[in-house]
Amino acid sequence: MKYASEFRDPAAAKVLLAEIATLADRIGATRAAPVHIMEICGGHTHAIFRYGLDKLVHEGVEFIHGPGCPVCVLPMARVDEAVELAERPEVIFTTFGDAMRVPGHRRSLLQAKAAGADIRMVYSPLDALELARRNPGREVVFFGLGFETTTPSTALSIQQAAREGLDNFSVFCNHITVPEPIRVLLSDPDMRLDGFIGPGHVSMIIGTHPYDFIAEEFGKPLVVAGFEPLDLLQSVMMVLRQIAEGRAEIENQYARVVPEHGNPVSLAAIADVYERRPSFEWRGLGEIDASGLRIREKYSAFDAEVKFAMGYGGATARVTDEPEGCACGAVMTGRIKPTACPQYGLGCTPEMPLGALMVSSEGACAAYWQYGGARAAE
Numbered sequence: 001m002k003y004a005s006e007f008r009d010p011a012a013a014k015v016l017l018a019e020i021a022t023l024a025d026r027i028g029a030t031r032a033a034p035v036h037i038m039e040i041c042g043g044h045t046h047a048i049f050r051y052g053l054d055k056l057v058h059e060g061v062e063f064i065h066g067p068g069c070p071v072c073v074l075p076m077a078r079v080d081e082a083v084e085l086a087e088r089p090e091v092i093f094t095t096f097g098d099a100m101r102v103p104g105h106r107r108s109l110l111q112a113k114a115a116g117a118d119i120r121m122v123y124s125p126l127d128a129l130e131l132a133r134r135n136p137g138r139e140v141v142f143f144g145l146g147f148e149t150t151t152p153s154t155a156l157s158i159q160q161a162a163r164e165g166l167d168n169f170s171v172f173c174n175h176i177t178v179p180e181p182i183r184v185l186l187s188d189p190d191m192r193l194d195g196f197i198g199p200g201h202v203s204m205i206i207g208t209h210p211y212d213f214i215a216e217e218f219g220k221p222l223v224v225a226g227f228e229p230l231d232l233l234q235s236v237m238m239v240l241r242q243i244a245e246g247r248a249e250i251e252n253q254y255a256r257v258v259p260e261h262g263n264p265v266s267l268a269a270i271a272d273v274y275e276r277r278p279s280f281e282w283r284g285l286g287e288i289d290a291s292g293l294r295i296r297e298k299y300s301a302f303d304a305e306v307k308f309a310m311g312y313g314g315a316t317a318r319v320t321d322e323p324e325g326c327a328c329g330a331v332m333t334g335r336i337k338p339t340a341c342p343q344y345g346l347g348c349t350p351e352m353p354l355g356a357l358m359v360s361s362e363g364a365c366a367a368y369w370q371y372g373g374a375r376a377a378e
């Protein structure tokens, strides 16, 4: 297939839906006892709701929304620290737009900007570098956020800053990795997950082998998937086929984009710039060993945690409670659906968010709200 429209072909979708139904029946999946398939990536959650795939698939297939929205899993303490950095008079704080409306305890970055902080939205860390070149008298801080998809571009910007000898550019590094939280979820005896749809963009960087433990240690299938409706339907079919045949393997539906061993240039930049933190706090999941990245000592001149003496001992410095009544953690780990959160549509809306899941472009609550969930709340 060459064009996006071919990945949205209704006739092909019908064939896949029929095959999904056959396999679901063969497994014995029903509405009362469904097969639980977790889509790890928030981009997949949005695609599923955008195309109504949750309604189209056999009633015995239930999508469980995973922790793959990097803004959503950021604990409030980190948002608070970003706001505090941004409020320093010498700082130009730069961030992707997604993080602007994420609530902190005191205020969001957007509210801090309205109150006078110099916060600028950028499309890439290279935009932040350019700002640093143009503003030699100010300190430009980039809010480094995201999974392995965005980790390399932050690393490349730090390498470039080092090459140029820039002394007014630094990164507040909050980069995290996908495989570790999946291990935590699979180790939880209360979670019932039968298979996974693996993240397409992350896998483009890391390849498919970092997921091998899911099949080898936990006996669950995972299929790396693209983002078009036929990609997702085919991936669901591939997961069900493995279950029906008693197999647990890591398969790659998105082979047109995802190389088995990832992107070597990106992986080299990651290895050069970062090392693992001993642990990192995830919203809803708590501290997870080796799940966060920090900047290596040789690049400490570009590490905002060092430059501003933020006091990190390798892990998250400050742990804070989530707002009362907020069920973000339960939603993010797939334990409940967004509409089951007592705050959904009441204390938490896109205009007045309580949690990041309601405002991030990859948040599950935002997906429900945007594609019909608001009606469900009513």
Ligand code: SF4
Residues within 6 Å of the ligand: 325, 326, 327, 328, 329, 331, 338, 341, 342, 343, 344, 345, 348, 349, 353, 354, 355, 356, 357, 358, 365
């Ligand atoms: S509705 Fe709001 S408070 Fe509830 S889980 Fe979603 S983002 Fe969190």
